[in-house]
Protein backbone atom coordinates (compact mmCIF):
# COMPACT_ATOMS: atom_id res chain seq x y z
CA UNK A 1 0.00 0.00 0.00
CA UNK A 2 1.46 3.36 -1.06
CA UNK A 3 2.07 5.81 1.76
CA UNK A 4 0.07 8.94 0.90
CA UNK A 5 0.48 12.13 2.92
CA UNK A 6 -0.83 15.69 2.71
CA UNK A 7 1.15 18.75 3.78
CA UNK A 8 -0.27 22.27 4.09
CA UNK A 9 1.76 25.45 3.91
CA UNK A 10 0.84 28.99 4.84
CA UNK A 11 4.27 30.58 4.25
CA UNK A 12 6.49 30.44 1.18
CA UNK A 13 9.58 29.95 3.36
CA UNK A 14 8.18 26.69 4.76
CA UNK A 15 7.89 24.91 1.40
CA UNK A 16 10.89 22.55 1.10
CA UNK A 17 12.91 23.03 -2.10
CA UNK A 18 12.72 19.37 -3.13
CA UNK A 19 8.92 19.30 -2.78
CA UNK A 20 8.57 22.59 -4.64
CA UNK A 21 10.63 21.21 -7.52
CA UNK A 22 8.58 18.01 -7.59
CA UNK A 23 5.34 20.02 -7.54
CA UNK A 24 6.60 22.39 -10.26
CA UNK A 25 7.41 19.44 -12.55
CA UNK A 26 3.94 18.04 -11.93
CA UNK A 27 2.42 21.48 -12.56
CA UNK A 28 4.16 21.64 -15.98
CA UNK A 29 2.99 18.12 -16.90
CA UNK A 30 -0.62 18.69 -15.87
CA UNK A 31 -1.16 22.02 -17.62
CA UNK A 32 0.33 20.65 -20.84
CA UNK A 33 -2.68 18.30 -21.01
CA UNK A 34 -5.90 18.97 -22.88
CA UNK A 35 -7.86 21.21 -22.60
CA UNK A 36 -5.24 23.47 -20.97
CA UNK A 37 -2.37 23.16 -23.47
CA UNK A 38 -0.25 25.51 -21.38
CA UNK A 39 3.54 25.43 -21.39
CA UNK A 40 5.29 26.57 -18.24
CA UNK A 41 8.96 26.46 -17.30
CA UNK A 42 9.89 24.90 -13.96
CA UNK A 43 10.87 28.36 -12.68
CA UNK A 44 7.54 29.95 -13.58
CA UNK A 45 5.64 26.92 -12.26
CA UNK A 46 7.50 27.25 -8.93
CA UNK A 47 6.67 30.96 -8.82
CA UNK A 48 3.02 30.28 -9.58
CA UNK A 49 2.77 27.67 -6.83
CA UNK A 50 4.48 29.91 -4.28
CA UNK A 51 2.48 32.87 -5.60
CA UNK A 52 -0.63 31.27 -4.11
CA UNK A 53 0.89 32.09 -0.72
CA UNK A 54 0.99 35.82 -1.42
CA UNK A 55 -1.60 36.78 1.21
CA UNK A 56 -2.50 36.14 4.79
CA UNK A 57 -5.03 33.31 4.96
CA UNK A 58 -3.65 31.61 1.84
CA UNK A 59 -2.91 27.89 1.81
CA UNK A 60 -0.94 25.60 -0.48
CA UNK A 61 -1.39 21.84 -0.06
CA UNK A 62 0.72 19.07 -1.55
CA UNK A 63 -0.16 15.39 -1.70
CA UNK A 64 2.94 13.22 -1.50
CA UNK A 65 3.68 9.59 -2.21
CA UNK A 66 7.06 8.87 -0.67
CA UNK A 67 8.95 12.06 -1.55
CA UNK A 68 7.13 12.81 -4.79
CA UNK A 69 4.39 15.40 -5.09
CA UNK A 70 1.42 13.76 -6.86
CA UNK A 71 -1.15 16.47 -6.27
CA UNK A 72 -1.48 20.11 -5.30
CA UNK A 73 -4.11 22.66 -4.52
CA UNK A 74 -4.07 26.16 -3.17
CA UNK A 75 -6.05 29.29 -2.72
CA UNK A 76 -6.42 32.58 -0.95
CA UNK A 77 -9.04 34.97 0.39
CA UNK A 78 -10.09 37.61 -2.11
CA UNK A 79 -12.54 40.49 -2.30
CA UNK A 80 -15.05 40.82 -5.13
CA UNK A 81 -13.21 43.86 -6.54
CA UNK A 82 -10.31 41.58 -7.46
CA UNK A 83 -12.66 39.83 -9.90
CA UNK A 84 -13.43 43.07 -11.67
CA UNK A 85 -12.78 42.61 -15.40
CA UNK A 86 -13.07 38.83 -14.94
CA UNK A 87 -16.73 38.36 -13.97
CA UNK A 88 -19.77 40.22 -15.22
CA UNK A 89 -21.34 43.11 -13.28
CA UNK A 90 -24.25 40.99 -12.04
CA UNK A 91 -22.00 38.39 -10.41
CA UNK A 92 -19.64 41.09 -9.16
CA UNK A 93 -22.56 42.82 -7.40
CA UNK A 94 -23.77 39.53 -5.91
CA UNK A 95 -20.33 38.85 -4.48
CA UNK A 96 -19.83 42.33 -3.10
CA UNK A 97 -19.20 42.24 0.68
CA UNK A 98 -19.27 38.41 0.66
CA UNK A 99 -16.23 36.75 2.28
CA UNK A 100 -14.61 34.96 -0.65
CA UNK A 101 -11.89 32.36 -1.04
CA UNK A 102 -10.42 31.73 -4.49
CA UNK A 103 -9.41 28.14 -5.29
CA UNK A 104 -6.49 29.03 -7.53
CA UNK A 105 -4.97 25.67 -8.42
CA UNK A 106 -5.79 21.99 -8.27
CA UNK A 107 -4.13 19.12 -10.08
CA UNK A 108 -3.39 15.43 -9.59
CA UNK A 109 -0.79 13.33 -11.39
CA UNK A 110 -2.52 11.51 -14.25
CA UNK A 111 -1.25 8.16 -12.86
CA UNK A 112 -2.90 8.83 -9.49
CA UNK A 113 -6.32 10.08 -10.60
CA UNK A 114 -9.57 8.45 -9.59
CA UNK A 115 -8.21 7.47 -6.16
CA UNK A 116 -9.83 10.27 -4.20
CA UNK A 117 -6.73 12.50 -4.01
CA UNK A 118 -8.32 15.50 -5.76
CA UNK A 119 -11.33 15.34 -3.46
CA UNK A 120 -9.16 15.07 -0.33
CA UNK A 121 -7.00 18.01 -1.47
CA UNK A 122 -10.00 20.25 -2.11
CA UNK A 123 -11.76 19.28 1.12
CA UNK A 124 -8.59 19.99 3.10
CA UNK A 125 -8.32 23.41 1.45
CA UNK A 126 -11.97 24.18 2.19
CA UNK A 127 -11.64 23.01 5.83
CA UNK A 128 -8.49 25.08 6.36
CA UNK A 129 -10.10 28.22 4.91
CA UNK A 130 -13.31 27.69 6.87
CA UNK A 131 -11.34 27.41 10.11
CA UNK A 132 -10.14 31.00 9.52
CA UNK A 133 -13.43 32.61 8.49
CA UNK A 134 -17.18 32.07 8.92
CA UNK A 135 -19.64 32.08 6.02
CA UNK A 136 -16.93 31.82 3.38
CA UNK A 137 -17.98 31.38 -0.23
CA UNK A 138 -15.55 29.50 -2.45
CA UNK A 139 -15.01 30.55 -6.05
CA UNK A 140 -13.02 29.11 -8.93
CA UNK A 141 -13.07 29.07 -12.69
CA UNK A 142 -12.59 26.15 -15.00
CA UNK A 143 -12.71 25.25 -18.65
CA UNK A 144 -16.19 24.33 -19.85
CA UNK A 145 -14.74 21.06 -21.25
CA UNK A 146 -12.78 20.02 -18.11
CA UNK A 147 -15.14 17.13 -17.33
CA UNK A 148 -13.15 15.49 -14.46
CA UNK A 149 -12.75 18.82 -12.70
CA UNK A 150 -16.44 19.64 -13.13
CA UNK A 151 -17.44 16.24 -11.66
CA UNK A 152 -15.20 16.89 -8.65
CA UNK A 153 -16.52 20.43 -8.14
CA UNK A 154 -20.17 19.32 -8.39
CA UNK A 155 -19.52 16.52 -5.92
CA UNK A 156 -18.18 19.04 -3.42
CA UNK A 157 -21.16 21.36 -3.78
CA UNK A 158 -19.87 23.89 -6.31
CA UNK A 159 -22.38 25.23 -8.81
CA UNK A 160 -21.62 26.57 -12.25
CA UNK A 161 -22.73 30.22 -12.35
CA UNK A 162 -22.37 30.04 -16.17
CA UNK A 163 -20.73 33.44 -15.83
CA UNK A 164 -18.00 33.41 -18.43
CA UNK A 165 -14.53 34.59 -17.44
CA UNK A 166 -14.20 37.83 -19.40
CA UNK A 167 -10.51 37.24 -20.08
CA UNK A 168 -10.59 33.44 -20.63
CA UNK A 169 -13.85 33.03 -22.48
CA UNK A 170 -14.00 29.22 -22.42
CA UNK A 171 -13.93 29.31 -18.60
CA UNK A 172 -16.91 29.79 -16.31
CA UNK A 173 -17.02 30.63 -12.60
CA UNK A 174 -18.18 28.07 -10.05
CA UNK A 175 -19.27 28.92 -6.53
CA UNK A 176 -19.86 26.97 -3.33
Ligand SMILES: CC(C)(COP(=O)(O)OP(=O)(O)OC[C@H]1O[C@@H](n2cnc3c(N)ncnc32)[C@H](O)[C@@H]1OP(=O)(O)O)[C@@H](O)C(=O)NCCC(=O)NCCS
Pocket residue numbers: 030106107108109112113114115116117118119120141142143146147148149150151152155
Ligand atom coordinates in the same frame (compact mmCIF):
# COMPACT_ATOMS: atom_id res chain seq x y z
C1 LIG B 1 -9.73 17.25 -11.61
C2 LIG B 1 -8.74 16.36 -10.90
C3 LIG B 1 -7.94 17.24 -9.93
C4 LIG B 1 -9.49 15.30 -10.09
O1 LIG B 1 -8.54 14.58 -9.30
P1 LIG B 1 -8.77 13.05 -8.88
O2 LIG B 1 -7.80 12.75 -7.80
O3 LIG B 1 -8.79 12.18 -10.05
O4 LIG B 1 -10.26 13.15 -8.28
P2 LIG B 1 -10.93 12.11 -7.26
O5 LIG B 1 -10.35 10.76 -7.47
O6 LIG B 1 -10.86 12.69 -5.90
O7 LIG B 1 -12.41 12.13 -7.78
C5 LIG B 1 -13.44 12.87 -7.15
C6 LIG B 1 -14.77 12.37 -7.65
O8 LIG B 1 -14.93 12.70 -9.02
C7 LIG B 1 -15.07 11.52 -9.79
N1 LIG B 1 -14.27 11.67 -11.00
C8 LIG B 1 -13.08 12.31 -11.13
N2 LIG B 1 -12.66 12.24 -12.40
C9 LIG B 1 -13.63 11.55 -13.07
C10 LIG B 1 -13.78 11.14 -14.42
N3 LIG B 1 -12.84 11.45 -15.34
N4 LIG B 1 -14.89 10.45 -14.77
C11 LIG B 1 -15.83 10.15 -13.85
N5 LIG B 1 -15.73 10.50 -12.54
C12 LIG B 1 -14.66 11.19 -12.17
C13 LIG B 1 -14.52 10.40 -8.96
O9 LIG B 1 -15.06 9.16 -9.32
C14 LIG B 1 -14.89 10.86 -7.58
O10 LIG B 1 -16.25 10.55 -7.31
P3 LIG B 1 -16.64 9.31 -6.33
O11 LIG B 1 -16.01 9.63 -5.02
O12 LIG B 1 -18.12 9.35 -6.35
O13 LIG B 1 -16.03 8.10 -6.98
C15 LIG B 1 -7.80 15.64 -11.90
O14 LIG B 1 -8.57 14.98 -12.86
C16 LIG B 1 -6.81 16.56 -12.60
O15 LIG B 1 -5.75 16.87 -12.07
N6 LIG B 1 -7.16 16.99 -13.81
C17 LIG B 1 -6.26 17.86 -14.60
C18 LIG B 1 -6.12 19.22 -13.96
C19 LIG B 1 -7.45 19.92 -13.84
O16 LIG B 1 -8.34 19.80 -14.67
N7 LIG B 1 -7.58 20.71 -12.75
C20 LIG B 1 -8.74 21.53 -12.53
C21 LIG B 1 -8.48 22.86 -13.12
S1 LIG B 1 -9.77 24.02 -12.80
